[in-house]
Amino acid sequence: MNQSHISWDRIRADFPILDQQVHGQPLIYFDNAATSQKPRAVLDALRHYYEHDNSNVHRGMHALSMRATDAYEAARVKLARYLNAASAEEIVFTRGTTESINLVAQTWGTKFLREGDVILLTEMEHHSNLVPWQLLAERTGATLRFLPINDRHELALDRLDEFLTSQVKLFSFVHISNSLGTINPVAELCAAARKVGALTLVDAAQSAGHLPLDVQAIGCDFLALSGHKMCGPTGIGALYGKKTVLESLPPWHGGGEMIVSVGYEKSTYKQPPYRFEAGTPNIAGAIALGAAVDYIEAIGREAIFEHDCQLAQYAQKRLGEIPGLRVLGPPLGGARGGVVSFVMEHAHAHDVVTLADQAGIALRGGHHCTQPLMHKLGLESSARASFYFYNTQAEVDRLIAVLAEGQSRASASFSLPLGELYETVVTDHATRPRNFGKLEEGAVHVHGDNPSCGDTLDLHVQLSPEKVENIKFTGSGCTICMTSASLMTLKLKGKNRAEARRLMHLFHDQVAASPDTEAGRGPRELGDLNVLGGVRKFPQRVKCAMLAWRAFEQALNEADAGVTEGSISTEDAEE
Numbered sequence: 001m002n003q004s005h006i007s008w009d010r011i012r013a014d015f016p017i018l019d020q021q022v023h024g025q026p027l028i029y030f031d032n033a034a035t036s037q038k039p040r041a042v043l044d045a046l047r048h049y050y051e052h053d054n055s056n057v058h059r060g061m062h063a064l065s066m067r068a069t070d071a072y073e074a075a076r077v078k079l080a081r082y083l084n085a086a087s088a089e090e091i092v093f094t095r096g097t098t099e100s101i102n103l104v105a106q107t108w109g110t111k112f113l114r115e116g117d118v119i120l121l122t123e124m125e126h127h128s129n130l131v132p133w134q135l136l137a138e139r140t141g142a143t144l145r146f147l148p149i150n151d152r153h154e155l156a157l158d159r160l161d162e163f164l165t166s167q168v169k170l171f172s173f174v175h176i177s178n179s180l181g182t183i184n185p186v187a188e189l190c191a192a193a194r195k196v197g198a199l200t201l202v203d204a205a206q207s208a209g210h211l212p213l214d215v216q217a218i219g220c221d222f223l224a225l226s227g228h229k230m231c232g233p234t235g236i237g238a239l240y241g242k243k244t245v246l247e248s249l250p251p252w253h254g255g256g257e258m259i260v261s262v263g264y265e266k267s268t269y270k271q272p273p274y275r276f277e278a279g280t281p282n283i284a285g286a287i288a289l290g291a292a293v294d295y296i297e298a299i300g301r302e303a304i305f306e307h308d309c310q311l312a313q314y315a316q317k318r319l320g321e322i323p324g325l326r327v328l329g330p331p332l333g334g335a336r337g338g339v340v341s342f343v344m345e346h347a348h349a350h351d352v353v354t355l356a357d358q359a360g361i362a363l364r365g366g367h368h369c370t371q372p373l374m375h376k377l378g379l380e381s382s383a384r385a386s387f388y389f390y391n392t393q394a395e396v397d398r399l400i401a402v403l404a405e406g407q408s409r410a411s412a413s414f415s416l417p418l419g420e421l422y423e424t425v426v427t428d429h430a431t432r433p434r435n436f437g438k439l440e441e442g443a444v445h446v447h448g449d450n451p452s453c454g455d456t457l458d459l460h461v462q463l464s465p466e467k468v469e470n471i472k473f474t475g476s477g478c479t480i481c482m483t484s485a486s487l488m489t490l491k492l493k494g495k496n497r498a499e500a501r502r503l504m505h506l507f508h509d510q511v512a513a514s515p516d517t518e519a520g521r522g523p524r525e526l527g528d529l530n531v532l533g534g535v536r537k538f539p540q541r542v543k544c545a546m547l548a549w550r551a552f553e554q555a556l557n558e559a560d561a562g563v564t565e566g567s568i569s570t571e572d573a574e575e
C-alpha cells in the first residue's frame with residue numbers, strides 16, 4: 001500500500017506532548033512499546049465526557065446516565081468492528097492486556113484445567129502472559145510448556161508438533177514480541193491448536209494499534225489488548241472472547257453490574273460481557289478508547305503498519321552500522337514490527353538510555369518484562385527503540401548520531417557525559433573492577449538486585465568485631481553499579497565498622513543530593529568516589545550507585561544478627 005497520500009507531519013501535530021524540549025533538545029519519543037502518546041481527539045473525548053456526560057452507566061434512568069451508557073456501549077461496538085468480532089458481546093472491557101489474561105486464567109483455567117493438562121506458551125512471552133499461567137499451574141497441577149525460539153529470534157515452527165500435543169488445553173502466545181519485534185504467524189498457530197482441540201489466546205498488546213486485526217480470520221478464542229498502547233488512555237483495554245467460549249465461563253469478580261438478581265445466600269449472573277464487568281467500569285477510558293479507534297481507523301492500519309515497519313527496518317540497518325552494536329530479533333527483511341532492541345559492547349542498557357535521554361530521546365532499557373527470554377539470550381538487559389506513526393526517519397538519524405558519538409567517546413567503556421575525570425575513573429573501574437571475586441571462609445554473603453536495571457551483585461565481607469577485614473564482590477551491572485562497587489571495596493577494606501557506616505552515609509549524601517545542586521569536589525574522605533557525585537543529575541540511577549552500599553549495610557546487619565547469608569533489592573530502598 002502506498003502511504004504517499006498521508007501527511008505524517010500533519011498527523012504528528014495532533015499530539016501536543018510531542019511539541020516540547022527535553023534537556024534542551026526536541027523530544028524524540030521512542031518508547032511506544034511501553035505506551036503510546038495520545039492525540040488531541042482522545043484528550044478531547046475524555047474532557048468532553050467529564051464536562052458533559054459524566055454519570056454512572058447502566059443503572060440510571062436520567063438523561064446523563066443514558067448518554068454515558070450509550071457512549072460506553074458505542075465504544076464496545078467500535079472495538080468489536082475494529083477487531084472484526086462477530087458481535088459487541090464478545091468484547092469485555094478490562095484494565096488492559098494483563099487483566100484480560102488474568103481473567104481467562106482465573107475463569108477458564110479454574111473451571112476447565114486439571115492436573116496433567118498442559119498450557120503451551122512460547123519462550124518470548126511478556127511476564128503478563130507468563131505469571132498468570134504460573135499461578136494457575138500452581139493451583140491446578142497443570143504443566144507449562146514453552147515453544148522455543150530459533151537463532152533468528154523467531155518461533156521454531158518446525159518444532160510445533162512436538163510441543164502442541166493433545167495434552168495442550170490452551171496455547172497462549174504474543175503477536176508481536178515487545179523485546180524482539182518478531183511478528184508471529186498467529187492464524188497459523190491458531191489453526192494448529194484447533195487441530196489438537198486446544199483453545200488459543202493472542203497477546204495483541206503490541207499489535208492492536210499497529211496493524212489490521214481480524215479475530216475471525218485469525219481464528220483465536222481470546223485476544224487481549226491495552227488501550228494505552230494504541231493512542232487510548234491508561235487503565236482501559238479489552239478481552240475479545242468467542243461468544244460460545246465466554247458463555248461457558250463462570251464470573252470472575254463479584255459485585256454490582258454483573259448480576260441479574262442477588263439474594264443473601266446466592267445470586268444469578270448476567271450474560272457476557274457484563275458477567276465480567278463487576279463494579280463501575282472505566283467509563284471515560286472506554287469512551288476515549290473508542291475515540292482512539294476512530295482516530296487510528298481514519299489514518300488506516302495498513303498505512304500505519306507499513307510506516308512502522310519501514311522505520312524499524314531503517315533503524316535496524318543504521319544501528320547495525322555502529323561498531324559493537326548488536327540488534328536483537330529477526331534479521332533485516334524479517335517479519336518485524338516497530339520494535340528494535342539492541343545491545344552494545346561495553347555499554348549497559350541503562351547507560352545507553354541515560355545518554356539518549358540527555359539528548360532528548362526516550363528509549364527503554366532493561367529486561368522489558370521478558371526476564372526468561374533475556375536469560376535465554378544470555379543477557380541481563382537490552383536497550384529498545386519502539387516506533388509509532390508520528391516518528392520520523394530524521395529522529396532515527398539523530399538517535400544513531402547520539403549512540404555513535406557515545407560509543408566513540410570512550411572506546412573501552414560507554415559512559416555518561418559527566419566530564420573527563422568521570423570517564424577516566426569509570427572506564428578504569430567498570431572494565432577492570434578491583435576486589436572482584438569471592439570470599440569463602442567465614443564471610444558474610446549478601447546478594448543484591450536492582451530490578452529496574454537488571455544489575456546483580458554478590459558481596460562477600462569478612463568482618464571482625466571491630467573492622468572490615470576483607471571485602472570482595474562479583475556480579476554484572478551498569479557502569480555506575482560496577483564502578484561504585486569497585487571503589488567501595490577499595491575504600492572500606494580495613495576501616496572500622498562505624499567509620500565504614502559513616503562513609504556510606506557520606507556517599508549517599510553525594511549521589512542522592514538534589515539534582516539541581518552542582519556536584520562539587522565532595523568530602524575528601526571519599527576520594528575517587530566523588531566522581532560518582534554527578535549521578536545526582538540522573539535520579540533514576542542513584543539505585544545503581546547505591547546497590548553495593550546497600551548490600552554492605554545488609555552485611556553489617558546480618559553480622560550483628562549472627563547470620564551469614566542475606567539478600568537485598570533496591571526495589572525496597574527509598575534513595
Ligand SMILES: Cc1ncc(COP(=O)(O)O)c(C=O)c1O
Nearest residue numbers: 096097098126128178203205226
Ligand atoms: C507483549 C506485551 N504483553 C503484555 C503487556 C502488558 O500490557 P499492560 O501493562 O498494558 O497490561 C505488554 C506491555 O508492555 C506487552 O508488551
